[in-house]
Amino acid sequence: MDRHDERPHATGDGHDRRREPGHGAVLFYHSVGTDHGDSYGRTISEHRLALDIEAWLDRGYRIVDLTTAVETGGGGGRLALTFDDGYESFATRVVPLLERFDVPATVYVHTDAIGSSNHLTETQLRDLFDHDLVTVGNHTRSHPYLDRVDDHGTLVDEIVGARTTFERRFGVAPDHFAYPFYRFDERSLTVVRDSHETAVAGPPGHPAVGPADPLSTDSDPHLLPRVDGVTLSVLSNAGGCRRLLDGLGP
Ligand SMILES: [Zn+2]
Numbered sequence: 001m002d003r004h005d006e007r008p009h010a011t012g013d014g015h016d017r018r019r020e021p022g023h024g025a026v027l028f029y030h031s032v033g034t035d036h037g038d039s040y041g042r043t044i045s046e047h048r049l050a051l052d053i054e055a056w057l058d059r060g061y062r063i064v065d066l067t068t069a070v071e072t073g074g075g076g077g078r079l080a081l082t083f084d085d086g087y088e089s090f091a092t093r094v095v096p097l098l099e100r101f102d103v104p105a106t107v108y109v110h111t112d113a114i115g116s117s118n119h120l121t122e123t124q125l126r127d128l129f130d131h132d133l134v135t136v137g138n139h140t141r142s143h144p145y146l147d148r149v150d151d152h153g154t155l156v157d158e159i160v161g162a163r164t165t166f167e168r169r170f171g172v173a174p175d176h177f178a179y180p181f182y183r184f185d186e187r188s189l190t191v192v193r194d195s196h197e198t199a200v201a202g203p204p205g206h207p208a209v210g211p212a213d214p215l216s217t218d219s220d221p222h223l224l225p226r227v228d229g230v231t232l233s234v235l236s237n238a239g240g241c242r243r244l245l246d247g248l249g250p
Pocket of ligand 1: 084085139143179180181
């Protein structure tokens with residue numbers, strides 16, 4: 001069991017503690033900026049993310065690493081934070097927040113993006129692999145639509161070859177995978193099952209994912225549903241977070 005699982009967190013006065021959070025989720029983000037929104041509407045501000053983390057902790061949610069969230073099915077209000085695409089803002093804006101709140105997160109990186117504009121550099125990634133609160137996950141080599149990669153050798157290279165590249169460059173082979181664009185098919189799913197411990201997909205109900213259940217002990221560890229943290233934040237200003245998450249499951 002991870003050291004971040006059962007850590008008690010001080011609950012501030014004035015919050016309703018009669019009902020403990022029952023459901024958990026894997027939340028996903030992309031870049032983190034200084035203000036609201038980007039042209040894709042996928043950026044959350046550093047300030048907003050900090051407020052959200054604080055709000056969840058105050059309301060009894062526990063932010064755990066991905067493995068713990070999967071093993072427990074998110075029960076007891078366990079949340080895992082994930083960040084896709086290896087943006088540089090993960091190192092510059094997210095890691096300071098993780099350290100401030102002492103909570104873990106996973107960042108998914110596609111190897112072709114390392115060192116490119118606005119993305120993590122090799123040096124930053126090296127530090128992240130060494131960071132106690134960070135798990136680096138594999139997001140393929142070139143971020144393709146995996147269900148459109150017809151050649152099996154190319155498919156294996158995108159998934160397993162990228163993992164091997166991490167191992168060669170950083171000395172660690174990631175055990176966790178994220179499907180680019182949340183898209184997969186039976187072939188890519190099979191390759192991922194054979195090479196990684198977990199894999200995250202998209203939001204429940206996303207066309208590429210199907211009407212997935214919220215995170216539970218029945219969740220397929222290689223098709224884990226995720227909740228859009230940016231959307232959740234917009235909805236959660238005054239504690240709607242609990243309502244939304246509690247509304248996810250049975
Ligand atoms: Zn991506």
